Amino acid sequence: MNFAFYISGAVAVIATLLMLTRVNVVHALLYLIVSLLAVAVVFYTLGAPFAAALEVIVYAGAIMVLFIFVVMMLNLGDRAAERERQWLTPGIWRGPALLAVVLVLEMFYLLRSDAAVLSTGAVDPQAVAIALFGPYLICVELASMLLLAGLVGAYHLGFHKAERRARA
Amino acid sequence: MAEVPLRDGLLLAAMLFSLGLTGLLVRRNLIMVLMSLEVMLNAAGLAFIVAAARWHQADGQVMFLFILAMAAAEVAVGLALVRQIYERFRSLDVDALSAMKG
Numbered sequence: 001m002n003f004a005f006y007i008s009g010a011v012a013v014i015a016t017l018l019m020l021t022r023v024n025v026v027h028a029l030l031y032l033i034v035s036l037l038a039v040a041v042v043f044y045t046l047g048a049p050f051a052a053a054l055e056v057i058v059y060a061g062a063i064m065v066l067f068i069f070v071v072m073m074l075n076l077g078d079r080a081a082e083r084e085r086q087w088l089t090p091g092i093w094r095g096p097a098l099l100a101v102v103l104v105l106e107m108f109y110l111l112r113s114d115a116a117v118l119s120t121g122a123v124d125p126q127a128v129a130i131a132l133f134g135p136y137l138i139c140v141e142l143a144s145m146l147l148l149a150g151l152v153g154a155y156h157l158g159f160h161k162a163e164r165r166a167r168a
Numbered sequence: 169m170a171e172v173p174l175r176d177g178l179l180l181a182a183m184l185f186s187l188g189l190t191g192l193l194v195r196r197n198l199i200m201v202l203m204s205l206e207v208m209l210n211a212a213g214l215a216f217i218v219a220a221a222r223w224h225q226a227d228g229q230v231m232f233l234f235i236l237a238m239a240a241a242e243v244a245v246g247l248a249l250v251r252q253i254y255e256r257f258r259s260l261d262v263d264a265l266s267a268m269k270g
Binding site for chain 1: 177191
């Protein structure tokens with residue numbers, strides 16, 4: 001179990017380093033996704049499978065999609081298709097794909113080895129849920145208020161000026 | 169099966185955090201700055217998970233959930249701001265925003 005932690009930790013650091021040195025935002029996003037997936041594997045090896053699943057779904061899924069939406073939105077124009085072709089030349093995939101393959105092999109190994117591995121120091125989702133909706137209930141309410149405020153703020157800021165004028 | 173030592177987990181979190189901080193200070197693209205912020209928040213969450221694994225408590229994972237919710241709200245507002253800034257300045261360079269009005 002220990003070596004899995006070190007391998008995925010190294011993958012996370014390497015992917016983050018490569019992300020910081022990319023000039024192109026889309027290439028950096030690819031490496032950031034790999035970095036988040038590596039951190040998810042780290043969570044899994046630390047005995048937090050629920051947090052690992054949330055990391056993949058919310059961070060690598062939802063938040064990265066937001067980033068990609070905005071990158072795509074900012075580059076509207078005649079040259080958009082040309083630029084997109086230039087972003088996604090086949091060679092770009094190699095680095096992130098290689099790092100992702102390392103993570104996949106590691107996950108296969110972890111899942112194939114006995115499931116009892118996780119039971120050392122594992123905190124199962126049930127315990128997390130009991131804590132979340134027991135002593136931390138007020139924090140859940142506050143988090144929901146925060147998300148609502150974020151939603152309203154993003155909705156307000158996201159308006160085009162022209163749209164706003166058209167509505168008025 | 170030996171557990172991962174606390175020191176190594178915290179070391180990984182510190183490395184990721186300092187990488188994110190470096191990116192925040194070095195990069196001039198606003199979207200890259202936001203991505204570096206994500207890396208830093210993620211590293212903070214990792215530290216909580218490491219602590220949760222060390223003491224076998226669920227509280228660390230609960231705090232990670234709150235960090236996740238906070239990151240989602242922050243990114244939504246941040247990217248909406250990025251879009252407004254791009255419309256106003258036609259640039260994503262942080263240095264273009266160095267002057268205040270009034």
